[in-house]
Amino acid sequence: MSSVEEFRAAIRDWLQARLSGEFAALKGLGGPGREHEAFAERLAWERHMAEDGWTCVGWPEEYGGRGASLAQQLAFHEEYALADAPARVNHIGEQLLGPTLIDHGTEEQKARFLPRIRAVEELWCQGYSEPGAGSDLAAVRTRAVRDGDSGDWIVDGQKTWTSLAHHAQWCFVLARTTPRAPGTRPHAGLSYLLVPLDQPGVTIRPITQLTGTSEFNEVFFDGARTPAGHVVGAPGDGWRVALATLGYERGVSTLGQQVGFRRELDALTALARANGAADDPLVHDRLVRAWAGLRTLRAHALCGADPSLTKLAWSHWHRDLGELALRVRGPAATLTATPGSATPGSGAYADPGSHGDPGSYELDDWQRLFLFSRADTIYAGSSEIQRTLLAERVLGLPKEPRP
CATH class of the missing domain: 1.20.140.10 (Butyryl-CoA Dehydrogenase, subunit A, domain 3)
Structure with missing residues (x-):
């Protein structure tokens, strides 16, 4: 593994060379309150980063990352900002779901999802908060039940403040799969599901913010489906997995x-x-x-x-x-x-x-x-x-x- 300074020099030189020509106009675009700016172009930029191995730098090499140390990851972020590079579009997949799957996912889930996150082929959003269950995630009312014929999970409920859902293809959803029994902990019976958004039964509505833009959305699930194998951790163990994701986020x-x-x-x-x-x-x-x-x-x-x-x-x-x-x-x-x-x-x-x-x-x-x-x-x-x-x-x- 290269030293921190070698790593820093490598990403600095790459950014200097690539943030020119077709990508020069993207400098400084995007970010909180400005996520709408040149989104398609920023997506193309991030896929270009992936082609040269500059996405998911902190992931282990076996999953397509560079195995960068904490100091190297800090160097990457500093050089990226100093270059005035555009805001990233794949943060939720790369920084939140990816590490969650690496630590808690099955080998099948890792093989299915991690390469597409690293290549920026599939974008993700986070389905946690709900009306009446914002920071108190144990109170979520979105439910998922198994279909007796296909074995699929059938999801019904509403999520809100879902960042960039209108651009995402997938959502990791915290849902109740077992009714809470009297005397049990509030978060017992929750599961962590990976749900495709491009399907019947999913409606996404933007929420207009004070800034006039709409990074946040409401997402409605009405009989939406996801395969049985798309639960991370055991069914009912979603609280532990969800807390792990929050740890990466914070x-x-x-x-x-x-x-x-x-x-x-x-x-x-x-x-x-x-x-x-x-x-x-x-x-x-x-x-x-x-x-x-x-x-x-x-x-x-x-x-x-x-x-x-x-x-x-x-x-x-x-x-x-x-x-x-x-x-x-x-x-x-x-x-x-x-x-x-x-x-x-x-x-x-x-x-x-x-x-x-x-x-x-x-x-x-x-x-x-x-x-x-x-x-x-x-x-x-x-x-x-x-x-x-x-x-x-x-x-x-x-x-x-x-x-």
Whole structure:
């Protein structure tokens, strides 16, 4: 295995050579609140990455990865961000489902799904949250039963806040397969199913966000089917598998996210110096605290801190950065451009091909950051739930009363 610096040089040279020509226009596109930007082109870019072996770098070599160490994965994410490469489209498959299957899937499941994830041939979404069962996943009402004739799982229910479902071909779904018996744990009887979305019985509806776009969706299952062998872990063992996926989502995979955070903070600091906002002692203090907080986030991820602690820390850090951005911009933060009036490089957008519709206004980068980061403390496990988990599992405090 190459050293970290050799690995860093290899991905840096590759990005410099490839982010030119047909892919040069993709620099800086995509990301939270902007997932609609050039999606088809970014998909083609990521497939190009796969052809040269630069997807799934942290996966073991036997599954098509590079077996990169944690330090090498960090180097990859840093160089990717420094190159201003476009936001990835296959994060959910590569960073969440892939590691879950590697650790908990059958050999048949690994052979069927991992090569297609690595090649970016099939995209995935996460079917966890439901109306009335967001962070409290043990309360999910989506059900799956076995068909006595075919043995298939038949799925009925609704998922919500499903990121990029409108682009995905598959969804990993947490569903109740055994009714909860009195006196049993709330999460008993849940199963982790791999469900194809391109079939009768699946309806996907976009949710328009404050940013005017629609990365999130509602997904309705009405008699949707998936083969018997597409349950990860044993039937009824879905809670354990689902927690493993959440661990990947809130753990090492946040390293790449933090590189993006650092770029946002650097840009905001430069803006504060340019417009004089940094001369305000309160703004200066908040910028310094943001810098120190980002260093703490990195340390949490590198040392393998509790996933709930990691999620709680980064979500509040990023939300606070969005609020600070408006403070730095001052009164101009309340103004928006009319459609089509944005100039190149302004950070504002109006994309008639977006999944959502920005409507009668355009947002700049800082307004979009403020609006989208309001959701950070809610999705992927709300802050209230994370604090409860930390209190009970880390501090050993009494459990909250549950029905």
